[in-house]
Amino acid sequence: MKKYDLLSGIILFIFGASMFLWSFKYPFGEIQSPGASFLPRLASLVLIVLSVIIVVRALRKSDGSSREAFLQDPKPRNEY
Numbered sequence: 114m115k116k117y118d119l120l121s122g123i124i125l126f127i128f129g130a131s132m133f134l135w136s137f138k139y140p141f142g143e144i145q146s147p148g149a150s151f152l153p154r155l156a157s158l159v160l161i162v163l164s165v166i167i168v169v170r171a172l173r174k175s176d177g178s179s180r181e182a183f184l185q186d187p188k189p190r191n192e193y
Contacts, residue, residue, distance in 0.1 A: 115174050122167035129160035 132153060142148025 118171035125164035
């Protein structure tokens with residue numbers, strides 16, 4: 114899953130960055146009266162921040178993650 118998380122984070126970052134750059138074609142306006150590029154810029158910044166979080170978590174994830182260790186049964190089962 115680490116590989117897929119890293120790949121999806123990079124793809125989402127590229128998409129967010131391209132959307133952010135594309136939004137400069139339209140007027141931004143002001144906070145009181147936002148222009149046509151206000152919402153695309155805001156959404157792309159949120160997407161960029163979330164994709165960076167995904168990439169960082171994918172790079173920091175070890176092979177035996179704590180969630181997998183938590184879900185494992187602590188006692189061995191007696192099988193007959």
